[in-house]
Amino acid sequence: MSTAGDAGDVFPEVIETERLRLERCSREHVSARALYDAASDRNPTIDEETEYLPWSPLDTLAGAEERLAEFERQWDERERAEWVVRPRGDEPGAGEFAGTAGLICRWDRDLALPAIWLRKPFWGRGYSGERADALLAVAFDRLDVGVAAVPIHGDNERSRRAVERYVDRHGGRYEGLLRNHAGRYDEPADHHRFSVSREEWRAADGARTPVRYPDDE
Template identity: 50%
Template sequence: MHATLEATDRPFPETLRTDRLLLEQACRQNVSAFEFYRIRASDDGIDEVAEYLPWEPDDSPRETADRLDRFGREWKNGTVARYFVRPRADEPDAGTLAGVAKLEVDRVRETGSLGIWLRKRFWGRGYAGERAGALLEMAFDRLDLEIVEVVHQNGNDRSRRAIERYVESYGGEYQGRLRNWRTDGDDVVDAHRYTITAAEYDDAVDGQ
């Protein structure tokens, strides 16, 4: 599966299309702050969605609006590409905002970092792996990065299973456990890191 990347001179394409998904720039032009607030604050299952993520449900529409503004700044300076994930026409819930995917870019290390969260109703559809394929293609073929990493918090078995599937399919490896990786409220938590190199990606794609 290859993503369709919009032709542009900007660091990140504003849209990506896969077989089942439309990924569009996460910005105010593509969602209202109130709609995004409603999803992040009170969507069905949002506490489960956020359980292993480094954020909590938003407290106010103003907080959500500020977040969207930050998304725009990070996009413009080329450090983080965030996309709204929407199912395409033939999918159930076509056009609905399903979640947010991101690729952080560290030019010092020539490394990209993948992340995603999906609303609970969209779990189990394989969207995480499909989104990963699109962002890996962008990272290696467009941005010419050397490595893409993905990290999940210890105990997040749902993410672990999804990550293991797509990392293996693109020739990547499990790198190990990261002790005291970040804080989570009053706790300090471990995480697990996986990587895919540009060479591993190329070999995997050539073999498909």
């Protein structure tokens, strides 16, 4: 199993799948203004996009700067890797800021938690599953974590269906509904929990989407 001491050297700065490019979410790759425009009330669909997420829209440009700095700190301290999601190739909106994807590392539990925020214009394209393929590859191939777990808000049926599809494809399972497992703002929330183990993922290797790490080439 990898440890927190060596993970920072393993998080890939850039990940590419067939249709997506994931770039480290830092001030080198995205400006505070771009994050603020996408993750604040300047985005007319932000409330719908974040309805079931554990964070609230940004209030200020300074808040966007602070969020990027926090992502950089978490990366450097091996707590969490966060990437900007951009369509690539001939995809509609190629190169645009489509959202973010994260991988939270719980080293003491041999556990990784994939996460995503996707902007509404990019819904319905299957990007969540393709992003999940990439993050599972990082978790199991790069970090050698034992289990990846995906918690879904109990009322979020859209995401639940998407997660069911890719977890099943990778040999994982639905573990059940955890009542008052987490909170959104100040309110408790139920979570559906899905998981995939490293062994299950490797056994289902025919289901994987090819993943590239351009900086390694």
